[in-house]
Amino acid sequence: MNVFDDIAGRIRGALAALSTSGTLAADIDHEGFDVETPRDPTHGDFASNVAMVLSKRAGMKPRDLAEAVKARLEGERGFAKIDVAGPGFLNMTMEPAFWHGLVVAVGREGAAYGRSDIGKGAKVNVEYVSANPTGPMHVGHCRGAVFGDALANLLAFTGYEVTREYYINDAGGQVDVLARSAFLRYREALGEDIGPIPEGLYPGEYLKPVGAALAKTHKKTLLDLREDEWLPPVREFAIAAMLDMIRDDLAALNIRHDVFTSEAALSRGKTDKVKLAIDALRKKGLIYEGRLERPKGHDDEEWEDREQTLFRSTAFGDEADRALQKSDGSYTYFAGDVAYHYDKLARGYRHLVNVFGADHVGYLPRVLAIVAAFTGGKLDVDAKGRLRSWRTVGGSADLELKVVSLVKLYKGGEPYKMSKRAGTFVTLRDVVDEVGRDPVRFMMIYRKELEPLDFDFAKVTEQSKDNPVFYVQYAHARAASVFRNAKEAFSDLDPGAELAGADLSRLTDPDELALIRKLAHFPRLTAGAAEAREPHRVAFYLYDLASTFHGLWTRGNDSPHLRFIQATDRSLTVARLALVAATRQVISSGLSVLGVEAPDAMR
RNA sequence: GCGCCCGUAGCUCAGAUGGAUAGAGCACUCGCCUUCUAAGCGAGUGGUCGCAGGUUCGAGUCCUGCCGGGCGCGCCA
Structure with a gap:
């Protein structure tokens, strides 16, 4: 309804x-x-x-x-x-009866109230997190993770068939660094004094268990091998360990992906999917051998003018064509992305959504260009060729990029710098353990995703009562408590049977009707939020709804006749319980979209 | 130098895709707990929506140009 x-x-x-x-x-x-x-x-x-x-x-x-x-x-x-x-x-x-009808509708639809079919069952792939498998998740990953997850929930709620996907960046130099770092810990586990971790390797303690596990499995056999011999197995082992850790971190935030796709696997095995994808572009005349201009505003001595294989992304509005192979012949990260999007499209998605951090904006036009090239679409540009939105239009499928601004970290009011190299980063696990999953999730969504977010670790851990999540959850808990109390006033009360037959014409107070109007917004709100890909709207709506409910509740303090439970008037009580049940349902549904618990009691 | 994002109350932010008199929280002032959970509620103070033009019945929202802040700009991932 x-x-x-x-x-x-x-x-x-x-x-x-x-x-x-x-x-x-x-x-x-x-x-x-x-x-x-x-x-x-x-x-x-x-x-x-x-x-x-x-x-x-x-x-x-x-x-x-x-x-x-x-x-x-x-x-x-x-x-x-x-x-x-x-x-x-x-x-x-x-007429009031019109609004009373809405309470009936919410009661009838239950958890389905607010759902819609605007997605029409279209397959949509939401890719989010995709952190490098070189260490645990830190707070910086948190926002994109929660945003992507809530967006995926929201799309599922509004009639899309959603796949949650994680792209594993397990190719390239960073995972080699990981392997060397793990190898050092392996030697350490075998009793060697490794001294300080050399510059350029990951110093984090989290690699110690990996080293120990390697020692247990391989004993001393790796020590006699050359690096090109031990590195691949160590790398594979370390990546698997990092992914396990990341999966655990994500689970702590209640995030579970459906699909993990490995970048390295794209060009490994029988079929080189990167080559296939590039060949597909070549058939479209979008691949050529050529030279790139030296980028402006960058004076690096290592710049090398070289003829190379290029993707004509400028045909789609990108500012330069993009290299697909490094000078050593291996594929660039971008080439992997070409194959990855080719692969995703081949899996039949109508919509691709990628969640990126704001520090990757410069990379985005070329990604749009890939999908535009494969789908026959184009970038959404104005007459001057400037991007109007981060999405492709007009193709057989579309890609939409969601840019999540970075989280600025503070500790007790002071900016806090994190560095994976120096080992001074706040892990996602630290935050969740101290603050709790629900506050973290809600806080990350309680802001438009493009808006920078200040995250004061000290403030959040010490004053978590200020977090609006409790305000919303408290409204749900209060609603639940009304039902507990109603059982005491009417011991034979059977809400399941009686609420459906409630005489809702008993709801006459303007504030009761105002609450119903608020509930009536929910389906439109979720639909609009889904179309705009803006889960934060759900969070703000819930806060607003909770506020309306708390206001009505507190009026009962001054005006006892407005309390939900009227011991001498069963019909009125049942009518009000129907309204409370509807409110509770909407809060519960909304919180579930955000991935936040709806507790029945808070003390 | 170029590109992208942001600029709304003292602070932190919403503003439902262009609607009528711009909202909330925090902070500050004043009230409300023998009574369905005070993790709550009510009232008040607080605005040139960065600036200047433009588009139209109507602009915080769209366009142009400035100003300020953030992020980014090679075969890295």
């Missing part, structure tokens, strides 16, 4: 009737108008700009058209008052 769709449908019905009766031309397009809640409550429950939007097409003045629609709607059930206001707004106030 989406009341906005309901009202829009009724307006469409009125327009159709007007076309039939000849007031409107029969062939004009009726779409493009909005139904929304006016900011000013005195303007009614709903406002529509239908008359202003259609006035040109109809050849009528907005106010005249509004009056005509109004006359048609006034015969409909549910409308208490309709006004034409301002330049031609249609302001509609509904």
Whole structure:
């Protein structure tokens, strides 16, 4: 049940009737108008700009058209008052019974309330986290991880078929560094004094267990091998260990990916998928041998002018063509990404969503170019060739990039610098252990993803009561407690059976109706948030809903007749319980989208 | 130098894809616990939506140019 769709449908019905009766031309397009809640409550429950939007097409003045629609709607059930206001707004106030019907709908739909089919079952792949498997997750990874996970939940909630994917960057130099670092710990585990960790290797303690495990498995056999002999098996072993650790870290945040795709595996084994993907681009005339210009604003002595294999990403608006092979003949990271997106598209996704950190923005146009090339689409650019959005358009499938601004770390008000090399980083596990999973998740989503986020470790751990997550959870706990107390007032109460038959006309207080209106927003909110790929809207909505609920609750302190439980009036109690149940349901559903617990009690 | 992102109350941020008189939290002031959980509620103070133009019935939202802050810009990953 989406009341906005309901009202829009009724307006469409009125327009159709007007076309039939000849007031409107029969062939004009009726779409493009909005139904929304006016900011000013005195303007009614709903406002529509239908008359202003259609006035040109109809050849009528907005106010005249509004009056005509109004006359048609006034015969409909549910409308208490309709006004034409301002330049031609249609302001509609509904009967209380209309709102009571929504409580019934929430009760009937239960956990399905707020879900929608706007995704139409389209397959969407959400790729997020994709941290290098060279160490544990740190707080910096946290935001993209939680954002991606909540977005995936949201898309699933709104009718998409979602795959959660992690791209393992297990090729290239960094994992070799990992292998050498692990090898050092292996020697250490065998009793050797390795001294300080050399510059350029990872010093973290987390590699000690890896070294010990290597020693246990291989005894001293690796010591006699040359590096090119021991490195591959050590690398493979260390990567597996790091991935286990990362999976554990993610599980601590309640994040589980469906698919892990290995970068290294793309060009390993029988078929070189990187070569396949590049060949596919070559067939489209997008691969050539050539030279790149020296980049501006960069004066590096090591710059080498060299003829190389290039992808013509400038054809899609990228600022330069991109190299696919390094001078040693191995593939670049970008070449792997070409194959990776080729592979994802081959798996039949209609939408690809990648969550990136803001420090990767410079890389994004070329990724868009890959997908545009494979899907026959293009980048979303304006007349001057500048990007209008981080997505491809017009192809058989599209890629959308979500850029998550970095988290700025503070410790007690002072900026806190992290360095994996120096071993001074705050792990995700540290944060979750101290603050708790729910506050971390909520905090990371309680901000638009493009907005920088200040994360004060000390403040968050010491003053976690300030976190809005408790406010929302508390509303849910209070709702649950009402039911416990109701059982005491009416020992034979059976909510499951009685709520469905509640006499909701007993809900007459303006604040009760205001709460229902808030609940009515939920389906529209989730749909809008999903389309905009903005899970933070759900968090803000829940805060707002919780606030409305707390307000109603507290009014019961001063005005006992407004308390939910009225020991002498079972019918009224049951009606209010139906409202409380609906509120509890929406909070619970909303929190589940965010991946946050909805506790029944908080003390 | 170039590209991207951000600029809204003292601070931290929303603003539902262009709607009517711009909102919330924190902070500050004043009230509310014998009573469904005070991790709560009500009221008040606080604004040139960075600046200047433009588009239209209407702009915090779209366009142009500036100013300020952040991130980034080679075969790294």
